[in-house]
Amino acid sequence: MASSSRAPHPVIGPGHTFATVTDKIASLVLTRKTPLSWFFGFGVAFSLLMMFLATVTYLLAKGVGIWGVNIPVGWGFDIINFVWWIGIGHAGTLISAILLLLRQQWRTSINRFAEAMTLFAVACAGVFPILHMGRPWVGAYWLMPYPNTMGLWPNFRSPLIWDVFAVGTYATVSLLFWFAGLIPDLATLRDRAQHRAVKLVYGMLAMGWRGSARHWANYEMAYLILAALSTPLVVSVHTVVSFDFAVGVVPGWHATIFPPYFVAGAIYAGFAMVLTLAIPLRKVYGLEDFITMRHLENMAKIMLATGLIVAYGYMIEAFMAWYSGNAYERFMISNRATGPLGWSYWALILCNVLVINTLWAKKLRTSVGYLFFVSLVVSVGMWLERFVIIVTSLHRDFLPSSWGMYRGTQFDWSMFVGTIGLFLTLFFIFIRVLPAISIFEMRTLVPGASLEKDKA
Amino acid sequence: MSRPALHGLIAEFHTPAGIVKAAEAVHAAGYRRVDAYTPYPMEEVLDALHLHHTHVPKLVLGGGLLGLAAGWGLQYWSSVVEYPMNIGGRPFNSWAAFVVPSFETTVLFAAFAAVIGMLALNGFPQPYHPVFNVPSFTSASSDRFFLCIESGDPKFDLGETRRFLQGLGAADVQEVPE
Numbered sequence: 001m002a003s004s005s006r007a008p009h010p011v012i013g014p015g016h017t018f019a020t021v022t023d024k025i026a027s028l029v030l031t032r033k034t035p036l037s038w039f040f041g042f043g044v045a046f047s048l049l050m051m052f053l054a055t056v057t058y059l060l061a062k063g064v065g066i067w068g069v070n071i072p073v074g075w076g077f078d079i080i081n082f083v084w085w086i087g088i089g090h091a092g093t094l095i096s097a098i099l100l101l102l103r104q105q106w107r108t109s110i111n112r113f114a115e116a117m118t119l120f121a122v123a124c125a126g127v128f129p130i131l132h133m134g135r136p137w138v139g140a141y142w143l144m145p146y147p148n149t150m151g152l153w154p155n156f157r158s159p160l161i162w163d164v165f166a167v168g169t170y171a172t173v174s175l176l177f178w179f180a181g182l183i184p185d186l187a188t189l190r191d192r193a194q195h196r197a198v199k200l201v202y203g204m205l206a207m208g209w210r211g212s213a214r215h216w217a218n219y220e221m222a223y224l225i226l227a228a229l230s231t232p233l234v235v236s237v238h239t240v241v242s243f244d245f246a247v248g249v250v251p252g253w254h255a256t257i258f259p260p261y262f263v264a265g266a267i268y269a270g271f272a273m274v275l276t277l278a279i280p281l282r283k284v285y286g287l288e289d290f291i292t293m294r295h296l297e298n299m300a301k302i303m304l305a306t307g308l309i310v311a312y313g314y315m316i317e318a319f320m321a322w323y324s325g326n327a328y329e330r331f332m333i334s335n336r337a338t339g340p341l342g343w344s345y346w347a348l349i350l351c352n353v354l355v356i357n358t359l360w361a362k363k364l365r366t367s368v369g370y371l372f373f374v375s376l377v378v379s380v381g382m383w384l385e386r387f388v389i390i391v392t393s394l395h396r397d398f399l400p401s402s403w404g405m406y407r408g409t410q411f412d413w414s415m416f417v418g419t420i421g422l423f424l425t426l427f428f429i430f431i432r433v434l435p436a437i438s439i440f441e442m443r444t445l446v447p448g449a450s451l452e453k454d455k456a
Numbered sequence: 457m458s459r460p461a462l463h464g465l466i467a468e469f470h471t472p473a474g475i476v477k478a479a480e481a482v483h484a485a486g487y488r489r490v491d492a493y494t495p496y497p498m499e500e501v502l503d504a505l506h507l508h509h510t511h512v513p514k515l516v517l518g519g520g521l522l523g524l525a526a527g528w529g530l531q532y533w534s535s536v537v538e539y540p541m542n543i544g545g546r547p548f549n550s551w552a553a554f555v556v557p558s559f560e561t562t563v564l565f566a567a568f569a570a571v572i573g574m575l576a577l578n579g580f581p582q583p584y585h586p587v588f589n590v591p592s593f594t595s596a597s598s599d600r601f602f603l604c605i606e607s608g609d610p611k612f613d614l615g616e617t618r619r620f621l622q623g624l625g626a627a628d629v630q631e632v633p634e
Contacts, residue, residue, distance in 0.1 A: 017599065018495060018598065018599035019598060019599040022495075022597075022598040022599060145530055145534060151538075151539060152539065153534035153535065153538065153539050154534075155541075155543055156531045156534070156535055156550070156553060156554055156557060157535075157543060157544070157546055157550045157553040159556075161557070162553075162556040162557055162560075165527075165556070165557040165560040165561065166556070166560050168560075168564075169560040169561070169563055169564040172564060172567070172568075173563060173564065173567040176567050176568065176570075176571045177567075179571070180570075180571050180574070184496075184597070187597045188495075188597040188598060190597075191594035191595075191596075191597045191598070192594070192597075192598070203583075204581075207575065207580040207581035207582065208579075208580055208581055208582035208583055208584075208585060209580070209597075210493055210585060210587055210588070210593075210596065210597075211493045211494050211495060211596050211597060212491050212492070212493055212578075213491055213492040213493070213494065213498075213501050213502055213505055213507050214491060214507055214578070215578045216494065216497040216498070216502065217502055217507050217508055217509070217510050218510045218511075218512050218574045218577045218578055219497065219574055219578070220497050221510045221512040221513060221574075222512045222516075222570045222571060222573070222574035225512065225513065225516050225566075225570045226567060226570050226571070229516075229563050229566055229567050229570070230567075232559075232563070233560075233563045236556070236559060236560070240556060440495060440496045440497075441496070443495055443496040443599075444496050444497070448471070448472060448473075449472060449496065450472075450498075450499075450500075451472060451473055451476055451500050
């Protein structure tokens, strides 16, 4: 990079001071007129959310028979969507925790809404396994270790119960991390709000924050420790999700490559979603000074790197099927590529192996429109990946007499698209009522904020 | 009471460099009941006032150990003591399998200890504090830097401390009513 003829893009536009940073971000919530596109986007998202609720109501009335799942494919759209959403969440934690520990300054302007994205994605993910139980109000004792009247306890030797602990912890810790990060900004909103009721709400949430040096000392330590705790946590979550498959003996699931391959895929899908959200956000709210080309390009590079790991995973799956000499593994791969669901495998290769490699070109990597397109392609690709892993492995496993076919019904689709509505609705509300960019952390990027750095 | 009790004297600065220099001078002059209010965390101010000390790590360690014991204890007790069941011929005490949930509960309890511990050590929620009586203090959460010498400090003297703060280049020095 040093030999490059021009310096990398800055992490913050020129000419900003503490006051302009504060004004700009706080005004999105407090004073600026809500743009028309917000109402349009919220309306679409909210309609999809209504569709979701209608589907769930019908599902609870009729049972999971309205879905396409049956024997031999007992894990259909619900588990595909669960893994897809939970994977998307991982980028938020990567940005907020891992990049913080690695002192990547560019994370600062994108961490807040990426963390919000994590929370909303995990909420969408949680819906699916819970509803997959059919009667979730009865199924609670399968998941939660509580002293029930039957005296039963969950089987702690099963990866499925590990998943409950991993995802539950992940959702809770993400919420804590997000809220802790919001406290100083809530104080800023409290101090700037004009309306008394608004002041009161932000004031209560800020809990009396006043930026005292004693408080900052505790705060910075707690924040750093949360980052250090979240880092192994986020790796553990998708590892455990991959155990749901890898611990089973089904060809196509029983592979030791799964944990790293799933974690890389999660980060890959997550950065795609961060880009999908960041590109319209910076455009509509005029945040190009804060979410600069540097951010977009760095995210594209991470997407490319993790995408290559995912492609390596596909390669190893095929290689191990051949190298193991196992007839069932070999059949699994040939069925994936040439069987009745072969279209999904080749669409996956197109999305996750071919298209992503175009990001090697700097020209494409720094084109905002193209990045938005690639981020959508990646999201589709990662959904297809889970479809391929789950459906093509299950629908033809060992005994040809028990083979079958699978396709999602209209209710599978309306639930999946409905959770996108849930996700976007929550996100639209979030950018309207909370600062989408961390204000106090952006202040640290203003020139002159750190005396030692300027001396160096 | 003839006049309201005094919390202290608060000086306002417009630059990060200004408050760091002032904090160093205040500490050097022997004031100890001092607090700085900054819009973002400033290492240099913590250095100047010698405020780096924090109990958060100890609380997190305690929370993590408690979470480990709780997670492991739950699994051991329910699988070995309360309802031992042979599943796939695996031992009742399948310790290797218990590692994963135990790790998660360790992280969960440690994270709660970090956040709740941080809030508790800061005395939150705290709806009232005297510094909020200063009208210009609302900009402490935006672009101004404040340094408050509290009246409880043994060296505190209204006239002298005010002159001292003014001599440090403060843009403004105000009394903070209790």
